[in-house]
Amino acid sequence: MDHEYISQESEKMKQEEYQILKQLGQRIRYYRRLKNLTQEGLGEQANVSYKYIGEIERGRKKASIIVMYRLSCAMQVSMTDLISFSMIQCGSHQKCMQSIIRFLENKNTEELKRAFNLLKICLR
Helix, strand or coil, rough: HHHHHHHHHHHHHHHHHHHHHHHHHHHHEEEEEEECCHHHHHHHCCCCCCCHHHHHHCCCCCCCCCHHHHHHHCCCCCCCHHHHCCCCCCCCHHHHHHHHHHCCCCCCCCHHHHHHHHHHHHHH
């Protein structure tokens, strides 16, 4: 009976880990595309194989902390942004504004202009 329980728990953990890897890959792909980078371009900037990036984005490979650091630097996003899987949780107007400002604070002028234009379109 104990072996069956351990086996079920182990399988559950594997499934949870797979979901985390998939979410991480989706975040990396999201930021890579946001920066208009190909896997090859990101790989060159981060000194990581583009094939490895593709595997990470598909949730098939684990990324070490060093690879995560290289990718975040190359895409100019924080490592926290890469592993922040949930949508913005804001309970108040002030918290929502702080989350938006925190997200935009490291963006360059061109990115800020694009974000502003998107906001104007979305909030008409």
